Amino acid sequence: MTLSADPAAILEPETIEEASFLRDTMRAFRRNRMAMVGLAFVVLLVLGAVFAPWISPHDPYRVELDEQLLPMSATYWLGTDNFGRDVLTRILYGARISLVVGIVPSLVSLLIGTVLGILSGYMGGKTDFVVMRLADMMIAFPSLLLAMVVMYTLGANLLNIFLALALVGWASVARVVRSQTLALREKEFIEAARANGTSRAVIMFSHIFPNVVPTLIVLFSLSIPEAIMWESSLSFLGVGVQPPEASWGLLVAKGKEYMFQAPAVAIAPGVAILLTVMAFNFIGDGLRDALDPSMKD
Amino acid sequence: MTGSVLQPETGTAAQDDRIVLSTRDLTKHYRVGGGMFAGPPRVVRAIDGVTLDIRARETFALVGESGCGKTTLGRVMLRLQEPTSGTIRYRGTDLTGLGEGPMRALRKNLQIVFQDPFASLNPRMRIGEILAEPLRSHGYGTPAEIRDRCTELLEMVGLRRQYLRNYPHQLSGGQRQRIGIARALANKPDFVVCDESVSALDVSIQAQVLNLLSDLQDQLKLTYFFITHDLAVVRQFADRVGVMFLGRLVEVGTTEELFARPLHPYTMLLMSAVPRPDPRKRGEDRPMMRGEIPSPMNLPKGCRFHTRCPFARDICRVEDPGLQTLGGRAVACHFPLED
Numbered sequence: 001m002t003l004s005a006d007p008a009a010i011l012e013p014e015t016i017e018e019a020s021f022l023r024d025t026m027r028a029f030r031r032n033r034m035a036m037v038g039l040a041f042v043v044l045l046v047l048g049a050v051f052a053p054w055i056s057p058h059d060p061y062r063v064e065l066d067e068q069l070l071p072m073s074a075t076y077w078l079g080t081d082n083f084g085r086d087v088l089t090r091i092l093y094g095a096r097i098s099l100v101v102g103i104v105p106s107l108v109s110l111l112i113g114t115v116l117g118i119l120s121g122y123m124g125g126k127t128d129f130v131v132m133r134l135a136d137m138m139i140a141f142p143s144l145l146l147a148m149v150v151m152y153t154l155g156a157n158l159l160n161i162f163l164a165l166a167l168v169g170w171a172s173v174a175r176v177v178r179s180q181t182l183a184l185r186e187k188e189f190i191e192a193a194r195a196n197g198t199s200r201a202v203i204m205f206s207h208i209f210p211n212v213v214p215t216l217i218v219l220f221s222l223s224i225p226e227a228i229m230w231e232s233s234l235s236f237l238g239v240g241v242q243p244p245e246a247s248w249g250l251l252v253a254k255g256k257e258y259m260f261q262a263p264a265v266a267i268a269p270g271v272a273i274l275l276t277v278m279a280f281n282f283i284g285d286g287l288r289d290a291l292d293p294s295m296k297d
Numbered sequence: 298m299t300g301s302v303l304q305p306e307t308g309t310a311a312q313d314d315r316i317v318l319s320t321r322d323l324t325k326h327y328r329v330g331g332g333m334f335a336g337p338p339r340v341v342r343a344i345d346g347v348t349l350d351i352r353a354r355e356t357f358a359l360v361g362e363s364g365c366g367k368t369t370l371g372r373v374m375l376r377l378q379e380p381t382s383g384t385i386r387y388r389g390t391d392l393t394g395l396g397e398g399p400m401r402a403l404r405k406n407l408q409i410v411f412q413d414p415f416a417s418l419n420p421r422m423r424i425g426e427i428l429a430e431p432l433r434s435h436g437y438g439t440p441a442e443i444r445d446r447c448t449e450l451l452e453m454v455g456l457r458r459q460y461l462r463n464y465p466h467q468l469s470g471g472q473r474q475r476i477g478i479a480r481a482l483a484n485k486p487d488f489v490v491c492d493e494s495v496s497a498l499d500v501s502i503q504a505q506v507l508n509l510l511s512d513l514q515d516q517l518k519l520t521y522f523f524i525t526h527d528l529a530v531v532r533q534f535a536d537r538v539g540v541m542f543l544g545r546l547v548e549v550g551t552t553e554e555l556f557a558r559p560l561h562p563y564t565m566l567l568m569s570a571v572p573r574p575d576p577r578k579r580g581e582d583r584p585m586m587r588g589e590i591p592s593p594m595n596l597p598k599g600c601r602f603h604t605r606c607p608f609a610r611d612i613c614r615v616e617d618p619g620l621q622t623l624g625g626r627a628v629a630c631h632f633p634l635e636d
Binding site for chain 1 (some may be wrong): 372420
């Protein structure tokens with residue numbers, strides 16, 4: 001066989017662009033109009049929640065008994081509730097709790113689910129068996145009941161809502177991550193890492209984990225609306241956020257009693273839940289498509 | 298299993314430092330099916346008694362049809378998959394009994410270059426990280442030393458250092474395969490399995506990569522275990538050839554001998570299946586292989602090639618010939634071919 005004299009001469013000519021995975025993803029995301037609308041809505045909502053005291057001229061807790069259940073007006077854009085409090089202001093303040101409740105438990109269950117899912121999928125054997133049976137138990141048990149039991153026994157406060165929702169949420173994350181890990185484990189680059197003498201811990205952290213991140217982002221965006229719904233359900237049932245604190249679920253629950261005198265009191269926060277959940281779902285769909293290499297041109 | 302002697306000197310193989318890697322009666326069986334309502338599991342004999350010695354600095358080519366177990370053999374030799382039975386010795390050390398720690402340490406010396414240069418590189422790691430990983434796993438040195446070694450490795454396989462910052466998808470197939478080679482060579486191994494390492498590449502790129510492999514073999518004193526189905530590559534590249542059929546070696550010999558005078562009918566038929574460039578010879582009658590390869594779950598009795606062999610006789614249907622030595626070569630056939 002002839003040997004090439006100059007190793008540089010055998011370079012295949014090809015222009016190499018800078019690493020651009022992130023840039024490609026952002027470009028693909030920006031092209032998705034629904035996802036951008038969802039993102040804009042969420043950004044506005046976050047700004048509204050954070051700057052609520054400066055935006056709204058009303059106090060969300062002050063009772064004005066002579067201004068009960070007023071209709072929509074220039075002063076009270078969405079009217080007032082049974083204690084004479086401005087509904088729009090209550091919704092803005094409620095967004096604080098609802099958004100935090102959407103994000104924090106999702107992060108916690110994502111963290112637990114990812115760690116357990118990767119361990120379960122990569123180690124297999126007993127680890128897999130124990131983790132998956134635990135997950136089966138969590139999934140088989142009615143989630144709302146479980147969350148209610150937690151809230152009821154530990155007391156209704158924000159921290160316990162996080163706990164209850166994380167407890168309910170990790171199992172499905174672990175399932176998804178495990179199945180991804182099982183598929184990744186058979187890939188040649190994992191075999192190459194094993195052939196290199198790379199330890200299992202390093203393989204799990206630096207090979208498996210980065211490859212499940214796109215899935216995690218999508219799961220995250222989908223679990224936020226889910227958690228908001230859960231919080232709403234718990235508050236509606238009276239074991240969640242306690243009055244006079246405002247969360248969207250609680251606003252709907254309290255407002256429904258005045259449905260016929262002032263429908264906006266219950267319907268407005270319901271619409272806020274609906275729009276937010278939809279916005280996050282659009283963002284999730286957009287991210288899923290943007291992170292899929294086959295969807296890029 | 299066979300238990301047959303491959304070569305006269307194999308009894309002392311463990312002490313012979315010319316032998317890099319040797320296997321004795323190596324088997325790998327997979328259970329398939331089975332379960333609560335599926336009846337008893339069936340056994341696939343992917344490797345079924347392989348005894349082989351790989352000599353230092355040679356290129357040993359393993360050829361055979363798809364599904365004959367050649368890829369599995371390469372994986373099992375490196376214990377990327379656990380053998381069902383048999384032994385693997387690397388320079389005298391029995392790998393089969395080794396615990397996880399010592400085995401990981403030994404992996405420095407035993408490497409593999411994969412077939413698919415895209416699947417074998419993590420799409421989310423930069424080339425620099427891919428090359429640094431084997432170095433870190435074996436405690437190569439300080440980050441600066443590792444960086445220098447990565448640059449050195451890139452240059453060794455004919456790529457510019459700028460590629461360190463790129464991701465695999467930004468490289469062409471040939472470039473990626475060079476990265477795969479550089480990664481395998483990071484810790485200066487002496488035994489490298491090349492599993493169809495050039496089959497996925499364009500013919501022109503194939504030649505370049507083969508040249509590179511051959512260069513590196515001379516520079517770094519490597520021993521190659523070259524798994525392929527491309528006989529043209531074997532002829533140019535290999536010192537010795539093993540022909541595998543249904544999980545067993547049916548013939549082993551030097552490349553010249555094997556191509557000039559195949560002893561096993563399967564070897565002969567395999568070689569006659571290669572298209573001939575000479576148009577005058579094209580019309581000539583060639584003996585053809587009959588039928589399909591038997592299922593490794595349901596092996597034929599006797600010689601496992603007899604169902605497809607044009608020369609099969611009664612004894613072939615009854616008795617397994619085993620690998621026999623014949624004039625310094627090894628062949629598993631009752632009636633080895635003569636001229």
